[in-house]
Amino acid sequence: xxxxxxxxxxxxxxxxxxxxxxxxxxxxxxxxxxxxxxxxxxxxxxxxxxxxxxxxxxxxxxxxxxxxxxxxxxxxxxxxxxxxxxxxxxxxxxxxxxxxxxxxxxxxxxxxxxxxxxxxxxxxxxxxxxxxxxxxxxxxxxxxxxxxxxxxxxxxxxxxxxxxxxxxxxxxxxxxxxxxxxxxxxxxxxxxxxxxxxxxxxxxxxxxxxxxxxxxxxxxxxxxxxxxxxxxxxxxxxxxxxxxxxxxxxxxxxxxxxxxxxxxxxxxxxxxxxxxxxxxxxxxxxxxxxxxxxxxxxxxxxxxxxxxxxxxxxxxxxxxxxxxxxxxxxxxxxxxxxxxxxxxxxxxxxxxxxxxxxxxxxxxxxxxxxxxxxxxxxxxxxxxxxxxxxxxxxxxxxxxxxxxxxxxxxxxxxxxxxxxxxxxxxxxxxxxxxxxxxxxxxxxxxxxxxxxxxxxxxxxxxxxxxxxxxxxxxxxxxxxxxxxxxxxxxxxxxxxxxxxxxxxxxxxx
Amino acid sequence: xxxxxxxxxxxxxxxxxxxxxxxxxxxxxxxxxxxxxxxxxxxxxxxxxxxxxxxxxxxxxxxxxxxxxxxxxxxxxxxxxxxxxxxxxxxxxxxxxxxxxxxxxxxxxxxxxxxxxxxxxxxxxxxxxxxxxxxxxxxxxxxxxxxxxxxxxxxxxxxxxxxxxxxxxxxxxxxxxxxxxxxxxxxxxxxxxxxxxxxxxxxxxxxxx
Numbered sequence: 001x002x003x004x005x006x007x008x009x010x011x012x013x014x015x016x017x018x019x020x021x022x023x024x025x026x027x028x029x030x031x032x033x034x035x036x037x038x039x040x041x042x043x044x045x046x047x048x049x050x051x052x053x054x055x056x057x058x059x060x061x062x063x064x065x066x067x068x069x070x071x072x073x074x075x076x077x078x079x080x081x082x083x084x085x086x087x088x089x090x091x092x093x094x095x096x097x098x099x100x101x102x103x104x105x106x107x108x109x110x111x112x113x114x115x116x117x118x119x120x121x122x123x124x125x126x127x128x129x130x131x132x133x134x135x136x137x138x139x140x141x142x143x144x145x146x147x148x149x150x151x152x153x154x155x156x157x158x159x160x161x162x163x164x165x166x167x168x169x170x171x172x173x174x175x176x177x178x179x180x181x182x183x184x185x186x187x188x189x190x191x192x193x194x195x196x197x198x199x200x201x202x203x204x205x206x207x208x209x210x211x212x213x214x215x216x217x218x219x220x221x222x223x224x225x226x227x228x229x230x231x232x233x234x235x236x237x238x239x240x241x242x243x244x245x246x247x248x249x250x251x252x253x254x255x256x257x258x259x260x261x262x263x264x265x266x267x268x269x270x271x272x273x274x275x276x277x278x279x280x281x282x283x284x285x286x287x288x289x290x291x292x293x294x295x296x297x298x299x300x301x302x303x304x305x306x307x308x309x310x311x312x313x314x315x316x317x318x319x320x321x322x323x324x325x326x327x328x329x330x331x332x333x334x335x336x337x338x339x340x341x342x343x344x345x346x347x348x349x350x351x352x353x354x355x356x357x358x359x360x361x362x363x364x365x366x367x368x369x370x371x372x373x374x375x376x377x378x379x380x381x382x383x384x385x386x387x388x389x390x391x392x393x394x395x396x397x398x399x400x401x402x403x404x405x406x407x408x409x410x411x412x413x414x415x416x417x418x419x420x421x422x423x424x425x426x427x428x429x430x431x432x433x434x435x436x437x438x439x440x441x442x443x444x445x446x447x448x449x450x451x452x453x454x455x456x457x458x459x460x461x462x463x464x465x466x467x468x469x470x471x472x473x474x475x476x477x478x479x480x481x482x483x484x485x486x487x488x489x490x491x492x493x494x495x496x497x498x499x500x501x502x503x504x505x506x507x508x509x
Numbered sequence: 510x511x512x513x514x515x516x517x518x519x520x521x522x523x524x525x526x527x528x529x530x531x532x533x534x535x536x537x538x539x540x541x542x543x544x545x546x547x548x549x550x551x552x553x554x555x556x557x558x559x560x561x562x563x564x565x566x567x568x569x570x571x572x573x574x575x576x577x578x579x580x581x582x583x584x585x586x587x588x589x590x591x592x593x594x595x596x597x598x599x600x601x602x603x604x605x606x607x608x609x610x611x612x613x614x615x616x617x618x619x620x621x622x623x624x625x626x627x628x629x630x631x632x633x634x635x636x637x638x639x640x641x642x643x644x645x646x647x648x649x650x651x652x653x654x655x656x657x658x659x660x661x662x663x664x665x666x667x668x669x670x671x672x673x674x675x676x677x678x679x680x681x682x683x684x685x686x687x688x689x690x691x692x693x694x695x696x697x698x699x700x701x702x703x704x705x706x707x708x709x710x711x712x713x714x715x716x717x718x
Contacts, residue, residue, distance in 0.1 A: 168630065172585055172623035175616050179592060182616075186609040191599050193609060194592075217649065224645040224679050392680055397695050399649060399676040400669060403656045404699070408709050413657045413717070420653045424646075431641055432581040450612045462605030491630060 004130060011359030015367055020063055020360065023056070027064035028368045031071020032375050035078070036383045038085045039227050039391045040398075042072035044219045046334050047211040048398065050341075051405035054208075058342040059357050063364045065338055069331050070122060070314045070365070073274055074372045077114040077307055078383050082107055090274040090310040093282045097295060097302030104298050108242040108380075113300055114307045115376045117256050121308030122369040124260040125267065125315025129322075130362055133351065136323040140348035145455035146466050150473035150480075152449045155326040157480040159271035160438040167487035170271075170438045173429070177442025180205060182450065200414050207337040209406065209415055210443060213422025214429075214436050215330070216402050220395050221427050227391035242377070244300075252304040255285050259305035260312040267313030268320055270328035271437075274310035281309035315365060322358060323348060326445070330437035333444050340444075578627060585624025593617025645679040652676035664714040665704065669696045 014020065034045045046065050053061035076087035081098030094114070101110040143151070160170025183194045184204030195201040244252075259281040266277035285305045286292050295302050318335075320326045325346030327333040336346045344354060351358045376383070406415045429436055460466035468474045593614050602608025652675035659668035674692035677683055703709045 166627070168623050168626045169581075172620060172627060175589075175620045175623065176585075179613060179616050179620070182613055186599075189600070189609045191609045193596070193599055193613065217653070221642060221645045221649050221679075224649075225640075225642050225681065228680060228682075392677075393691060395679070396673045396676045396691065397699070399652055400656075400672050400695065400699055403653060403660075403668075403672055404703055404709060404711075407660070407711070411710055413661055416653060416657050420650060423653075424650065427646060432577050434581065453612065454607050457604060457607055462603060464604070495630070 003134070007134070007355070007359045008130065008363060010355060011361075011363030012366075014059065014356050014360035015063070015363035019057075020060055020364060021367065023060040023064040024067050024364045024368050025371055027067020028071035028074075028371050029375065030064075031068040031073075032075035032372065032383065033386065034068070035072035035075030035087045036386055037389070037391075037394075038079055038087050039223050040394070041088050041219070042069050043215050043331050043334070045072070046331060047208075047215040048401055048405065050208045050211055050334065050338065051409050053338055054341065054409055058339070058344060059360050061338055061342065062335065062357070062361055063368075065335060066318070066361060066364070067368050069335075070311065070368065071372055073310050073314045074115075074118045074122070074369075075376060075383065077118070077303070078111060078376070078380065079387060081110045081114065081303070082384060083387065090278055091307070092275070093278050093306045094303055096282075097297070097299050100296060100298035101300070101303065106298065109244045109248060110300070110303050111380050112242040112377060113244055113248060113252055113304050115373055117252065117259070117304035117308040118311040118376075119369055119373045120256045121260045121263055121311035121313075122315055122365070122372075124257075124308075125264055125312035126362065126365045126369070128264050128312075129315055129319055129365075132319060133323050133358075133362075136319065137348045137351045140324050141352070143348070143472070144470070145452040145459065146470050146473045147476070149449060149452040149456055150467055150476035151324065151326060152445050152452070154476040154480045154483075155270045155320070155324075155328070156438065156441055156445060157483050158269065159328060159441050160435070161483045161487045162269065162271035163273075163435060163437065165433065165435055167484070167491070169432075169434050173434050173436070173439040174442040177439040177444075178446030178449065180210070181443040181446030187447075187451070188454065200412075200418070204447075205418070205443075206409070206415065207341065207444065208409060209418045210422050211334055211337065211440065212402055212406060213419045213424075214426035214440065216398070217419060217423025218426030218430060218436075220398055220402075221423065222430055223391065224395060242380070248300050251300050255281075255301040255305035256308040258284060258288075259307070259309035263309030263312035264316045266309070267316030268328070270320065270326065272313075273317060273329045274313035277313035278306035278310040281305040318361075321346070322350060322361075325350070325448075327441060330440045333437070333440045336444055582624045582626075582628025585627060586621045587624075589617045589619070589621025589624055591617070592620065644681065648679035649676055652679075660711070660717065662716045664716065665709075665711040666696070666700060666713050669699055673699075 015024070030045060030049075031042060034040045034042060046068050049065060049068065053065065056064070072088055073090050076091040077094050077098065079085045079087040080091045080095040082102055084095045084099040086092040086095055098107075098110045098114070101107055156174045157171070160174050161167040163170060179194075181204075183201055184192070185195075185202055186193050192202060262281045262284060263274070263277040266272045266280065267274065282295075282302060282305060285301045286295050289295065289299075289301065317328050317332055320328055321332040321335060325336065325348070327336050339346050339350075344350065344357070402419065403416055406419050407413065409415060426436060429439070456466055457464070466473075467477055594617075596610040596613035596617060599610030599613070600608035601611050601614065652672050655675055656668050656672035659671045670692055673695045674688060677688040677691055700713075704711070704713065
């Protein structure tokens with residue numbers, strides 16, 4: 001306990017410097033903006049901001065990027081409640097009851113309660129992060145190369161099989177990502193791999209270029225036409241309408257805690273994340289409710305439970321990222337990338353070697369969540385007005401920002417061409433419904449994986465059984481196989497269903 | 510492929526190029542019955558703006574397929590094999606001392622294996638293909654390329670104006686005057702922000718070299 005307090009004191013000491021407070025504010029402010037605006041997500045924003053972080057200190061950069069992430073999830077409920085347009089997928093489920101409340105004239109109450117629920121969820125997530133991180137680090141610090149390799153395999157397999165969509169496609173993207181991560185000079189032998197005599201590729205493909213191309217450019221191309229049909233209306237929210245009744249409070253506090261519990265659990269799992277957490281929390285509330293018919297017609301639990309779930313998931317997602325160096329989703333992968341840009345190797349040593357960074361970041365979460373509640377409750381009218389900015393006026397500025405941001409990294413126009421190439425790849429990936437998140441995870445973990453694999457094989461004198469002989473790595477590998485087996489079984493079930501359907505169709509004819 | 514189908518197919522593409530409407534937004538579910546009815550050999554069918562290529566694979570139960578999935582599977586198989594064969598030249602090494610080519614070779618084979626799995630197994634009850642937005646794709650790509658050239662030879666002012674004005678055309682129904690006005694305003698703001706507030710190293714006028 002005293003250890004935790006000492007850690008937090010260190011963290012707040014670092015985080016309360018004016019510079020870090022300013023970047024924390026900037027992050028959560030930008031996060032709220034993009035969370036409110038449908039069409040731009042946290043991931044796209046974080047990738048657009050990555051070039052700027054080159055010019056900042058590590059802690060300021062990571063505080064700002066993290067702020068964008070949880071700020072976006074915090075702010076994303078506004079548009080779902082008022083307009084039935086989810087700002088990010090994480091708050092899609094809030095649309096149901098939130099919009100129903102707006103139609104009943106209780107939109108203000110819903111906004112107020114989501115802000116509270118988000119704060120509660122976020123706080124519980126941060127507490128878990130603070131308590132469990134040192135424990136995990138203590139275990140993880142004893143891992144050898146074989147354990148690390150197995151852990152990465154598990155992380156990548158879990159991220160690609162647990163996320164929505166096809167497991168085969170997710171795994172294929174992981175492999176593709178690792179391959180692109182290997183481009184450049186091989187550290188061990190000095191051989192240039194897959195560079196094809198291009199000078200720019202000798203040092204490998206820059207992470208920023210990949211991220212901005214995949215999540216910035218491709219996203220813009222894919223959003224322009226669908227955004228045309230969205231029409232934002234304005235809804236007036238006055239102060240008086242914000243205040244919830246006693247009934248709202250008594251209905252909400254337990255769902256908030258349940259939601260936070262589910263969210264905290266989902267957040268730590270790779271590939272699950274905050275969107276799934278909010279859906280699960282909603283489903284649980286419907287199941288435990290005495291009167292499930294209330295849902296969809298403006299039940300306050302249907303708003304508060306998912307919101308606290310996704311906000312706690314956002315915070316606990318940092319647990320595997322910061323303690324093990326294994327990112328669970330694309331945003332966390334970008335965070336790891338931001339650390340690597342500044343020359344900091346992610347992993348259990350991060351907490352030991354850079355306590356300022358680790359605890360400063362966590363302290364900034366506390367500060368950021370407080371800022372968010374101030375930003376979201378009194379200023380909610382401002383965000384509602386922001387919804388009127390059309391994407392038409394926004395996206396040319398985004399394209400410009402991509403170009404200038406990338407140029408500013410190395411003062412090099414070839415990087416912009418590379419971004420364009422990755423934008424095209426990313427657009428084709430979304431056309432083929434190939435998930436980009438596993439690709440990014442593979443890209444970031446790939447070189448590390450190869451390194452650990454080589455070392456493990458060197459230590460075991462060439463016996464690949466080493467991964468199964470060591471108990472920890474063996475259990476990671478077995479878990480990965482179990483996950484693959486489960487997705488094969490799921491596939492088989494749906495295949496049988498289609499077959500049965502086909503047969504009945506034929507019989508009818 | 511009948512004449513009518515051919516026509517609807519072409520219409521879809523043209524519409525997406527000129528961007529008459531939110532093309533493909535309404536790629537609705539095509540139900541099973543539609544496909545299982547007499548789609549033998551290779552034939553094109555369009556239904557509610559979603560272009561589908563359905564073909565009978567040995568008359569299995571998967572008579573309908575999503576063309577993008579098949580194509581994706583084939584691309585992954587070929588790409589994986591190329592990588593696997595190409596990486597052998599970097600040296601496989603021994604098990605105790607792994608060469609630079611070992612890891613990419615294994616990954617290449619894995620990629621083509623997964624591609625084969627995608628090719629064989631990806632089917633959906635609602636086979637639908639995503640819309641390919643030709644117009645934003647072409648316009649945004651050319652805007653970025655134009656930025657590169659303009660920055661290289663003409664300087665920052667021209668580059669910013671070019672990228673903003675060209676990319677504004679990516680949305681359908683873009684009109685000239687508002688587009689130019691928007692481009693002018695964004696350029697002015699961004700030149701002030703990037704050049705004088707953030708001090709990005711770019712010449713305002715004239716090429717880079």
